[in-house]
Amino acid sequence: MKELPAFEYFSDPYSHHAFIQEDMLCDCCSTVSSYYHVALSNLDGGDEVHICPACVADGSAAKRFDLVFNEIDGDVSQTIRDIIEHKTPGIISWQEHSWEVHCKDACIYLGQADAQDLANASHSNKASWMNDFGRSVDEWASFIEGRPNEDFVVDKYQCRHCGETVLVYDLS
Structure with a gap:
């Protein structure tokens, strides 16, 4: 099994339900992964896409499907903004909320x-x-x-x- 990527700003997305543990074909890279993240594509009418952790972590899923996994409103660099929005799995929530910022960092x-x-x-x-x-x-x-x-x-x-x-x- 391929090693699961770590996420700099998400302590353990695998146990906090950001990823579902089930074999699934990744809609981005077309490989089977034992974990996947569900997101709604901003392309083609908002279809649900299943994304492996590697494609979330490297930003390829966000680019391919025009995804923003998380919003961030605070005063942070564009690099940090890109990591949170495009390379960090989304948090399951009832309400949309912005990723928290403190000391000018996510x-x-x-x-x-x-x-x-x-x-x-x-x-x-x-x-x-x-x-x-x-x-x-x-x-x-x-x-x-x-x-x-x-x-x-x-x-x-x-x-x-x-x-x-x-x-x-x-x-x-």
Whole structure:
């Protein structure tokens, strides 16, 4: 079996469901891979395409099918923007959201936050939640009780430079 590529800004896309584990013919390179990523092509009416990890990692799938796997809005170089948009598998999410940026670089996606991550959330993460959902600091404790769950997940990123954890809230 061919070695699976690593992704600089996605800690483990194979266990975080960015790739489906099943033998599939890659629509880009026409080889059979034991993992594949599903994306909607921006060509030919938005057909679903199955892409092996190698074709995501080298950018060939994005080029061939005019794909943007992730949006990124922060102040980053064009090189980093290209890696996130065209060479990093997309995150499964209910809402479209932009890849997190901190210290002028894209953050590393670590997967979904667990209850312990929420209990240890920084002041800035709590403030972001309060601002985004119009809630008070007193409501934070009620919010994290029983979270995450099937209706509300929290994505966890980490800054590559200062180590800050950045939480992104995703409501169904």
